Amino acid sequence: MRALCKPFVAFRDPSYPGVSGLRVPGEILPRCFPEPSPLAKTSYLVSDDPAAKPITALTRDTFDAWLKAQSAERRRWVTQSGFKANPGSFCLLPGPQGELEEVLLLVDAQEPTWSYGALPTALPPGSYYLSQALRPTAASAAALGWWLGTYNFARYKTNGRDYARLVWPKAADQDLVTHTAEAIFLTRDLINTPANDMGPTALAEAAKALAKRHRAKCSVIVGDALLRKNYPAIHAVGRASDDDPRLIDLRWGTRGPKVTLVGKGVCFDSGGLDLKPASGMKMMKKDMGGAAHVLGLAALIMAQKLPLRLRVLVPAVENAVSGNAFRPLDVLQTRKGLTVEVGNTDAEGRLVLCDALAEADSEKPDLLVDFATLTGAARVALGTDLPAFFSNDDKLAGAVLRQGTVEGDPVWRLPLHQPYRQGLESKVADLNNISNSPYGGAIVAALFLEQFVSPTTRWAHFDIMAWNLAGRPGRPEGGEAMGLRAVYAVIAELIRRAPSRKR
Template sequence: MTPQTPRFAANDADALPLFAVPEDGLEAFLAARPAEQGAWLRSTGFAAGLGELALLPGDGGGLAGAVAGLGDAAAQARGRFHLAGAAARLPQGTYRLDSPLTGPALEAEALGLLLSTYRFDRYRAQAPVQAGFVAPAGVNATRVEALAAGEFLTRDLINTPAADMGPEALEDAVFALAARHGATASAVRGDDLLAQNFPLIHAVGRAGPQAPRLLEMTWGDAGPRLTLVGKGVCFDTGGLNIKPGASMGLMKKDMGGAATVLGLAETIMALNLPLRLRVLIPAVENSVASTSFRPQDILTARNGLTVEVNNTDAEGRLVLADALALAAEADSDLLISMATLTGAARVAVGPDIAPFYTDDGGLADEIAAGGAAGADPVWRMPFHAPYEKMIEPGIADLDNAPAGGFAGSITAALFLRRFAGGARYAHFDIYGWQPADAPARPKGGVGQGARALLGALPQVLGL
């Protein structure tokens, strides 16, 4: 799989203007335009509503540019990447943004313009043509391109069906990413997982058509240590507690945690941030076979904790447990896990918000601030200690699927915390999927939480 490389167009003097106009600035804008353009916009009924787009006629029947509406503050509060929705409808060509926006708002819209150029065309005979954009003045183009490249990688990985994105292909993606940035990658596969004490990863993945594996990538030789752990369940049937067909339909995205940490790693390395990065991905398929792990099995994790399996469809926390236990054996200044872990998180906050858990108030504040600045909505959820007893079944140390259905995202997060050691830690329970087309976010795989984390790193790690 060849990754897409989102780029702003070169500083093209012939680029057409794309004017961004708020509703309360429309009259002033019309008055400043040539008379024929102002008359044209009035005659078409252009009102600068959010998402509106009007093309400006030029001499000889050509195109002189376009105008996109920014609406008002109330409309803007109900979404993000406001210009991207209009920009996606532009005719082919190169455009230069002319906007009253500044600072983080301008950077977010510039990112939205680049994200609007994403197309998943691996299985299409012909890719659609699209507009290109010049980097707006005042925007750090290198940073925005790195953010978009990370998001494109995440989307490509999630969107690829499991037939072409099993554990082997996910391993290939890790090694290819490492090669692009001079990082080091390695893998522990199959029965070697048992020999090297990753019993939960082996148990979950042993029935799959491809051998389970633990993937590792390291980069950087100085600075604070950041460890990212991503759930890489390349397809999830539910195992012997098999999912109904309607619930299995999107399970190619169950490696969305792995895809998101790889996208974040792409951005970190492209920006050459002064830190030491470690990425750990347990890559498995949760399949049905005579070798599948079973309900009521008791498994012993890498760190010695025993787990009673009360639902084989709660497998993500099992494979993450071994990876987190490995991470806890070395020093990390910040340890992050990301996973498409629970349906309970979707019930709580819907598909658009990434809930996260941490005991560290300062870290939570920085992640929230990073999410607000990066147009990456997140919400802190509680590690609620009184619920610890819900994950303690009595027959073993831990229960992977407490009965009753209450607080499912919280109990999963509490389960993972048992394996994270004493590091500064946060866990993200993401969805990884955009259920319907939205500005800069076509239906399909999507990253969540990565930009929030990236924005938090300077303060959290002292970069």
């Protein structure tokens, strides 16, 4: 397997696997990262198979009529098998010789995608097809749900499972389904990869690989160059790590509206000198979930060849502890010129985002969207499955809510309640990075970020979990894309309504 290597200062135990012989502290050794797995490819959606078994997909509204039309033997089988007409439930229907003849599936009319997610692993190996003709939206939802049901993070552990296959529904948009599944798989893979293989260097390499795949341009500002180019907050947060902080900058497209995506790329968050407890630190490999989201969304946009000018900015850092770590009550400079007093080093995500947002805003994009695993307060307010978002534009917010419902990718708007802005006041700097109140933490964090975005810029900020605490059909435990499909639909809608413009 090809590896990505950079020097690092070694303080390894000589017995550590992969390190041979005695190493002198401070000696420079190559640090190698296993090559990231490629974008999801599948043979689990097939063009045709004469041996495929039919799947009859019903809703609660149509189930009773279907059951009534069946033979007495089949009605008895469905009833006595314990089948319940609940969304996602399925029943294997036997033929006259006891062979599998048909699959009965109950589909959730509100979220049809996930009703198909359990089938690839739950059905006997083989091929299946949807017996009813579906409208394009429903056909695409079925295909996407099936594909997402085959996801498995197999970078470190071989998966020997064979999945059931689905014949492509005739009306499905195969390109959109394929590109969406690949984008979600990429997002999940990046989040699931542990920090020893997904530090700032590796995250930058993943962005470069994505840019190369789509003939985009990708530049990276690394280490002390961040100071020379005026990204002081990014540098301050990441300088304590052996893996240097950096700003990843990807550009693609030459015409159409200007869309800029910013993603929080804290590859691991120890909390800094305000150190997290072990329980709070355990899942912090996912703190670069915002970066994973914007790279996945960019992959979908570029694969679909949307006519727009795309820019992706990812401040990639590790919030580590060392002698040069930034400290509580330090005052940091920012790209915008505002000074920030550090009330807590564990509120570092907003610090790296503020420099990236200021840079993004300087180009006056038509749409600016950021994703970040920013606050626990958003999870307290909405739970782990429902991402919070904020926007300074009511029309944009309405479009996000509407597309979230249409796509089965729900989000919920929280307010930029301006009276809470006073909680960010500092006696020695323009801003504090935290409030002195324990309440409304997600709103306060969004208000902090708003200081680095012009009022005239259409902006949306997503505060996401980026993680499934438990597995569900099509959504296994681990890294998850949240709000990605909703935002893509908003951007696609923007493209349809906007006149084409060149640089």
